[in-house]
Amino acid sequence: MITAPGSGQGKSIVTAALARLHRNAGRKVQVFKHGPDYLDPMVLEVASGRPVYQLHPWMTGEAECRWRLAKAAGEADLVLVEGAMGLFDGDPSSADLAVLGGLPVLPVIDASGMAQTFGAVALGLARFRADLQIHEVIANRIGSPRHGVMLAESLPEGLELLGAIPRDEAMAIPDRHLGLVQASELTHLDRQLDAAATVLAEAGLDRLPATVALQAPAPAQPDRLLDGVRIAVARDAAFAFIYRGNIDLLEAMGAQLSYFSPLADDGLPQADALWLPGGYPELHAATLAANTPMREAIRAHHRAGRPILAECGGLMACVSSLVDLDGNAHAMLGLMPGTATMEGRLQALGLQSLHTREGNLRGHTYHRSSLDTPLEPRARTRKLAGTEAEPVFQVGRLTASYFHGYFPSAPELVARLFRGQPLAF
Missing domain, CATH: 3.40.50.300 (P-loop containing nucleotide triphosphate hydrolases)
Structure with a gap:
């Protein structure tokens, strides 16, 4: 180490x-x-x-x-x-x-x-x-x-x-x-x-360390809860905060993954569900706002009642407008009302979990923007001390939060999110 x-x-x-x-x-x-x-x-x-x-x-x-x-x-x-x-x-x-x-x-x-x-x-x-x-x-x-x-x-x-x-x-x-x-x-x-x-x-740092013996059993394979489900994953300079373990789990559960760029593409791949992960949408807000075909494609996906999971930067892209680091406002997807505004210091940081009857999804939060929305949260994550933390919003089949989840900690919960099935909080 x-x-x-x-x-x-x-x-x-x-x-x-x-x-x-x-x-x-x-x-x-x-x-x-x-x-x-x-x-x-x-x-x-x-x-x-x-x-x-x-x-x-x-x-x-x-x-x-x-x-x-x-x-x-x-x-x-x-x-x-x-x-x-x-x-x-x-x-x-x-x-x-x-x-x-x-x-x-x-x-x-x-x-x-x-x-x-x-x-x-x-x-x-x-x-x-x-x-x-x-x-x-x-x-x-x-x-x-x-x-x-x-x-x-x-x-x-x-x-x-x-x-x-x-x-x-x-x-x-x-x-x-x-x-x-x-x-x-x-x-x-x-x-x-x-x-x-x-x-x-x-500087003499080319020597290998002493050998260490490490042994541990392999985990059981997850159930194929997403067999045949097509998930389109946003991945570019604005949306890149993706754990390798999350991708591995989705594929192990049978999901068919494809990737698209909200910055550069003018449409979505064929998909039953979307994943908008975190990243730096605030650095590319003008480009996101100007890509009208992509914005309309994601809105159409939402109107059709198909699931969307939006994490942190993904949440910021789903609101009505985003105010960037220079104070300029940019129109976003408008899937949920509200404004995300970049602030001068961190707004939240730390390990958290989302508790449901389908499992407890563990992860963290780390963001420098604030959110102003009239929506009431469907649930809230919990800090390790047990106190409530980040709001989790649901609008139709959109689930959005500043919370970043580590999917392998709750496979059944994750499968329900991408299938658009209701969660019991």
Whole structure:
């Protein structure tokens, strides 16, 4: 597991560069991401050349975490898991996942503003929990070779410096208001990852870790609750927040998936149901508003009484208007009354679940827009503490919320959504 004392230490690019380094050496690399995150996995998929799945003991479940790790260990030469926030932050934390999976932990520590204190930080991470395996650390953003030597000398007995990474333009990926810029928007990402891999190799980070044995039973196959159901999935620069595990589940339940671009296409594929996932509609609101044929096609789908699931950015596209980051209002689909307005700070963040008689769908919320609508919610998600959170709206067979669900946590509920069958809250 690649982790850090906190956010902003550089663990995302270090994980991606490690994946590219070993991939370029001819090894098969499987990368995972701890927690509910869409943007980091996009970069990690480009780096490794393989699909990236989420691991989270609560959201995806402990059994799935163990199984995915064991499956990867049987197929890949190297398995990397990028942690979330700081090593001990959150519940469950990255440390909890490491212990659950039996993974050694490799902290990345931004050493740009410290010398001997580096050893104290590394010691604290290594000794805070007795059940963690931390034997090596990485120093990031060092100022000189001598700085790296000082950091190595500061480490106590039992801890070693795997490598010291100098400051380098290749080790920085631009971000925006919800996280990293999407990988598809970074035109020179492959070139940058190759350069970052070279930086790591020169810093001595090309050594494979010790072998770890991982074993776990495979889960039972889901019932084919969506056999023959055609689901059209929006996927482009405006709608890209899609878990690989969600796609796998829909296909395993028998759904026939096709993809379309609300930005570029002028019509829908043949579909019984639509999925409008999250993304950045606020960055493309003018283009969405101008694509009149697509807007009418989605409205016709809704008028015909066919199901639509709209998550976060998908919800924002379904309301009457969207006010973007510059304060400009754009006409949206109008499937439900209301205005989504981009705000100056996050409006909601955290793990949540949607409780129904058909199961409890686990997931999260993370958005910087507010919603003004006269509609009364059909239900509300719940935070881990049990308090009510995001509203869930239903208009005809449209189900819309800021909530992002992890479909494998409640297959029967998900199947009912895409079949347009009523839910019992």
